[in-house]
Amino acid sequence: TQLLEQSPQFLSIQEGENLTVYCNSSSVFSSLQWYRQEPGEGPVLLVTVVTGGEVKKLKRLTFQFGDARKDSSLHITAAQPGDTGLYLCAGEGGGTSYGKLTFGQGTILTVHP
Amino acid sequence: DTGVSQNPRHKITKRGQNVTFRCDPISEHNRLYWYRQTLGQGPEFLTYFQNEAQLEKSRLLSDRFSAERPKGSFSTLEIQRTEQGDSAMYLCASSERISGANVLTFGAGSRLTVL
Numbered sequence: 001t002q003l004l005e006q007s008p009q010f011l012s013i014q015e016g017e018n019l020t021v022y023c024n025s026s027s028v029f030s031s032l033q034w035y036r037q038e039p040g041e042g043p044v045l046l047v048t049v050v051t052g053g054e055v056k057k058l059k060r061l062t063f064q065f066g067d068a069r070k071d072s073s074l075h076i077t078a079a080q081p082g083d084t085g086l087y088l089c090a091g092e093g094g095g096t097s098y099g100k101l102t103f104g105q106g107t108i109l110t111v112h113p
Numbered sequence: 114d115t116g117v118s119q120n121p122r123h124k125i126t127k128r129g130q131n132v133t134f135r136c137d138p139i140s141e142h143n144r145l146y147w148y149r150q151t152l153g154q155g156p157e158f159l160t161y162f163q164n165e166a167q168l169e170k171s172r173l174l175s176d177r178f179s180a181e182r183p184k185g186s187f188s189t190l191e192i193q194r195t196e197q198g199d200s201a202m203y204l205c206a207s208s209e210r211i212s213g214a215n216v217l218t219f220g221a222g223s224r225l226t227v228l
Contacts, residue, residue, distance in 0.1 A: 006155070031214035042117070042204050042219025043156065050213045088155050092215050099144060099208070099215045100169060103155035 003027070004091050006104030014112050016078050021107045023089035024071045031092040032065050032072045033101065036085050043088055046074075079111045117220035119205050125226045126195055134190045134223040138207030145188050146217060147180055148204040156204055162188060195227045 005024045013019055023032070031050045035043035047056050049065035049072065056063045062075040072089055086108050090101040118137040126132050138145045143164050148156035159178070160170045164185035177195075182188040192199055202224050206217040 004155075033214065033216065035217075040221070042206070042221050043217075044219070045216055048212065048214040048216055086153070090217075099163075100158065100161060101146070101215065101217060102158060103148075106153065106155040108153055 004089055004102055004104035006089055006107055008107060009105060010108050010110075012110045012112070013079055015080055017111075019076050019079060019109070021074045021087055021089075021109075022071070023073065023091075023104050025091060026070065027091065027093075028069050029091035029093065030069075032069070033090045033092070034063055034072070034074055035088040035090060035103075037088060037106075038085050043086075076109075079109075081111045081113050084109055084111050117205055117207055117218055119203075119220035119223050121223060122221065123224045123226075125228065127228050128197060129194055131191065131193045132195055132225060133192075134203050134205075134225075136188045136190070136205030136220060138187070138205070139209075139218060140186075142207035142209050142218070143185070144208040144215070145182055146206045146208065147188070147190050148206065150202045150204055150222070159190070159203075192225070195225075197227045200225055200227045 007022050033048045034046040037043040047063045052067045052069045054065045060077045064073045086106045088106045089104045093100050120135045146161040147159040150156045160180050162182040177193045180190045202222040204222045206219040208215050208217045
């Protein structure tokens, strides 16, 4: 069973602060994806990383895939209240689990004005 | 195409009743997934289909749960003899491969409350 440990589970910060969310596993993933979810809605894709060591930037968000493709991080610079939500990492399995995405427990981010 | 559609959005039922949820995926997507999510937690994998074939079913899924995708288009998730522990958001997603990754597009979910 492929498990993803996401930390921290809760994050409450002031507008303008920086933050990092981590996603770790003992399993190797063919891709690692980050989603954001707002209350009452389904998760929405933010980014996909597929190459070990890959770094992607999306405005104030920076995503990194570990060299061994077992872990990932999401860094937000100068957080804004609109960043508030549930952030989820998801790993895509290989082999017999090809195409199946396993999600972490999520990080609930609250950015106070 | 308006994305992934799920119905009903909300369902309140009494313990012991059967419920059925429907998912209409994005038409070009041949994979369809069902997840269950409780408040503030990540989605928990239930099952997924490639066209009409059910490829994997979670061991966490009891025999009371069954999913079908008879013609490789829409899918249904049925829960028989519901229990209070079944109360959750049931999410459906369909997927496409983008840049070497299987990317999911989720519906808004069907929230089940078992009294």
